[in-house]
Amino acid sequence: MRPFVYERATGPEHAAALLTSDPGATLLAGGTNLVDLMKLGVARPSLVVDINGLPYDRVDHRDDGSLVVGATVRNSDLAGDPGVRRRFPLLSEALLAGASGQLRARATTAGNLLQRTRCVYFQDIGKPCNKRAPGTGCAAVEGSHRDLAVLGTSDACVASHPSDLAVALAALDATVLVRPIGDGQGPSRIPLTDLYRLPGDTPDRETVLRRGDLVTGVEVPPPPVGAAMRYRKVRDRWSFAFAVVSVAVLVTLDEDGALRDVRLALGGVAPLPWRAREAERLLTGRRPTRDLVRSAADAEFAAARPLPHNAFKVGLAADVLTETVLALAAPAGSER
Ligand SMILES: Cc1cc2nc3c(=O)[nH]c(=O)nc-3n(C[C@H](O)[C@H](O)[C@H](O)COP(=O)(O)OP(=O)(O)OC[C@H]3O[C@@H](n4cnc5c(N)ncnc54)[C@H](O)[C@@H]3O)c2cc1C
Ligand code: SF4
Structure with missing residues (x-):
């Protein structure tokens, strides 16, 4: 060291x-x-x-139903907050699906969102890695990439984003609160889905934050009335394991069973928490039959660029997305 x-x-x-x-x-x-x-x-x-x-350790439930989570709120405190468990269960589920009890007791909201990829070559200074050492190449493409991304990748980098919390917050339309420090001119509110950058030719630049910007918290708007939400994660072990794939789903239904609101976010498959906008577009206003939901999930992955050892993620993520939407949208006991 x-x-x-x-x-x-x-x-x-x-x-x-x-x-x-x-x-x-x-x-x-x-x-x-x-x-x-x-x-x-x-x-x-x-x-x-x-x-x-710093004074960023509070979880505030506002009168308008929104939630403000301070940057240094511990993952375990956020997951266990009674109001969060009742009104934003997606957040609790995502947090409790991550890391271990000991880690969650230490890890913070902002730190979780800004943690770095678990790509093994990024963590090994003896290996080429464009993210860690720009211009050195990407060892993962020809090497170990089973856990890496299939959507939004570039020739320079195929790393996946590791945070479960970020995926849940993406589905909840959260905003990241920033205290610009550098020249004081940066934005102070950034939609979470705009916080992260796709790798392109500069995988070393992972977010739109500038050096010195301090994240002070995250704001989550009230969920739509009647919303049902769930986080599902596929991992290799029950604990201490990052997502192979994960989905965060929020839906509301019209009286005729059509999907009024559909928000879908994916983890483990992209360099950032991936909001599945194409699938959302295909599902909104429609009755969620199995065939429709599956074809919407498949459409989201039409642009996937899988590698030999992670191609399985495409079908797996589409399966998990389909089953989760159907489980939330189907009246108890019915089969669509
Ligand atoms: C064995 C293991 C298993 C894990 N499994 C999972 C998992 O399944 N799912 C998951 O989501 N995570 C998992 N994690 C990751 C863990 O959740 C993160 O390490 C943790 O959330 C990071 O939070 P921290 O507060 O410790 O961040 P730190 O390590 O303190 O910081 C992380 C980064 O964020 C920056 N940063 C921190 N706070 C701010 C701020 N306020 N403003 C600007 N920049 C800031 C730091 O400079 C640093 O670059 C695992 C970790 C381990 C070790
Ligand atoms: S996938 Fe990205 S992080 Fe991993 S070796 Fe390639 S450039 Fe580095």
Whole structure:
């Protein structure tokens, strides 16, 4: 491990001053991802700014039904919040499907959203990786890519995004709250689905945040009246395992059984939480028969670029998406 300076920020202004004082500064929240990457030599900050003392540790349920989650709220606290469990069960389900109890007790909301890919070559400084070391190549294409992305990839990078929480928040139309620090000119509210960038030729640039931007929280609007929602995750083990594929589904139904609102997000299949807009378009206003839902799921994957060892994800994700939509949309006991 390389030497670095550790500073504990006493307030947002102090954090800003520290971040701008050193181009090698980085933020430390729960540290469950950053510290691992520092040990591996992947992250090499010269200054670590600890933000655990900042006033971003609250879960607020507003009168209008919206939810505001502070950046440093622990994953376990958010998952266990009674109002979240009752009104946003998708969030609790996604969080509890991730990591382990110990990790969730430490990991934070913003840290979870900004954690780095688990691509094994990204974590191995001895291997080529365009994300970690631009221009060195992508070892995953010819190597181990079973867990990586099939949608939104580029020739430069096929990494998948690891966060379960981000997928649930994408389906809930969440907004990321930012305190621009650098020149103070950046946006202070970013729709979560706009936070992340596709890899293109610059996979090292994963979000639209600029160096020094501090995420202060996430705002979730009230779900539509009568919404049913669910998070489903396929993983190799019951705990300590990232998504092979995951789906976050929110639906509301008209009286005639047609889908009034359909929001679908996918995890484990793309470099970012993937909002399945094409499938949503094909399903909105329609009665969700099995054939229709499956064809909408297949349409979402029409642009997939699977590799030999992850091609199975296309059918698997379409299956999980189809079954989850049908389970939420079907009256109990009925078969469509
Ligand atoms: C064995 C294991 C299994 C796991 N399984 C899962 C899983 O199944 N699903 C899942 O979703 N996750 C999983 N995780 C990942 C875990 O959830 C993340 O490590 C954690 O959420 C990161 O949060 P943190 O607060 O510890 O972030 P940190 O490690 O402190 O920070 C992560 C990144 O975010 C940046 N950052 C943090 N806070 C802010 C802020 N406020 N503003 C701007 N930048 C910020 C940091 O600078 C850093 O770059 C697993 C981790 C491990 C080790
Ligand atoms: S998939 Fe992306 S993160 Fe993985 S080796 Fe290739 S460039 Fe690096």
